[in-house]
Amino acid sequence: MKTIHLIAPSGASLDAKSPLLGIEWLRAQGIQIENATCVERVSERFAGKDAERLAELNQLAQLVPHKLAMAMRGGYGIHRLLPNIEWSAIAKAIENGLQVCGHSDFTAFSLALLAKTGAVTLSGPMLNYDFGRVNDDGQAIPPNEFMWEHFQRAVDQRQLDCEVLATQSYLGSQSSASISGILWGGNLTVITSLIGTPYMPTSTQTQGGILFLEDVNEHPYRIERMLMQLLDAGILKNQAAILLGGFSAYRLYENDRGYSLESAIEMIRSRLPSTIPILTGLPFGHQADKLSLPVGARVSLAYSADHFKLSAQW
Numbered sequence: 281m282k283t284i285h286l287i288a289p290s291g292a293s294l295d296a297k298s299p300l301l302g303i304e305w306l307r308a309q310g311i312q313i314e315n316a317t318c319v320e321r322v323s324e325r326f327a328g329k330d331a332e333r334l335a336e337l338n339q340l341a342q343l344v345p346h347k348l349a350m351a352m353r354g355g356y357g358i359h360r361l362l363p364n365i366e367w368s369a370i371a372k373a374i375e376n377g378l379q380v381c382g383h384s385d386f387t388a389f390s391l392a393l394l395a396k397t398g399a400v401t402l403s404g405p406m407l408n409y410d411f412g413r414v415n416d417d418g419q420a421i422p423p424n425e426f427m428w429e430h431f432q433r434a435v436d437q438r439q440l441d442c443e444v445l446a447t448q449s450y451l452g453s454q455s456s457a458s459i460s461g462i463l464w465g466g467n468l469t470v471i472t473s474l475i476g477t478p479y480m481p482t483s484t485q486t487q488g489g490i491l492f493l494e495d496v497n498e499h500p501y502r503i504e505r506m507l508m509q510l511l512d513a514g515i516l517k518n519q520a521a522i523l524l525g526g527f528s529a530y531r532l533y534e535n536d537r538g539y540s541l542e543s544a545i546e547m548i549r550s551r552l553p554s555t556i557p558i559l560t561g562l563p564f565g566h567q568a569d570k571l572s573l574p575v576g577a578r579v580s581l582a583y584s585a586d587h588f589k590l591s592a593q594w
Contacts, residue, residue: 291355302412345377354384387466404572494565526565
């Protein structure tokens with residue numbers, strides 16, 4: 281990884297320090313940073329006007345091959361741009377060696393590109409949170425070693441290899457199996473917003489797929505409601521497996537009376553075909569320890585009652 285080309289397609293930076301710290305850290309690793317000025321753009325809550333952010337995304341098609349384009353942060357904003365993104369041209373650049381990485385709101389870009397072209401993107405780290413975090417005193421927090429290791433492996437070797445040691449309580453009727461399928465998914469809220477649009481991968485594209493999900497600041501009842509929508513839309517039963525990553529930063533209330541995220545998962549488990557496992561503990565989401573996951577690539581998944589292993593070469 282020699283060069284990272286920054287893009288800011290969604291929300292404006294919440295502070296001025298994080299992107300600069302992220303850029304500084306990456307440069308210290310010997311990585312050249314391009315388009316660094318994008319982190320300064322602000323228009324309302326967005327990282328620039330729609331036309332600026334759209335042009336920046338479409339310019340990905342013109343980048344020299346074998347570069348990595350990384351989103352600054354998520355938030356909201358890509359959905360506004362979807363109708364005018366030059367999908368085929370960007371997919372051609374990816375075919376020639378370009379890699380594109382982001383998560384959260386960037387889920388909309390990754391899934392729309394998959395739906396339109398079948399091209400593979402990385403659902404992985406972004407500049408601000410993963411490389412430019414600060415503590416309560418404003419001091420820099422070093423990037424997570426797990427994240428950095430898997431990010432480099434994904435970019436330099438196009439390889440995913442991770443074993444999760446955790447009790448699996450929602451497997452269904454099969455206590456162990458080895459399967460393979462297309463890996464796809466991302467932020468649950470964003471995925472739900474794409475249902476019924478031309479930016480959602482089709483049931484044919486995702487048949488027998490391995491769907492990964494995460495979210496932040498969403499109460500378990502809202503997570504359950506969105507999962508119910510995916511279930512009733514026929515999306516969950518179309519999968520070979522469902523992987524749940526981090527669902528973080530929510531608050532339970534007194535009137536929940538014992539209702540929890542586990543309650544929500546159990547409800548979905550009870551309505552999902554028993555042959556489709558739900559696996560928990562995937563290191564991915566709005567959290568420091570995250571994998572870099574190849575959206576649209578074929579992956580292998582082996583699981584049992586106390587672990588699962590995810591691997592791919594693309």
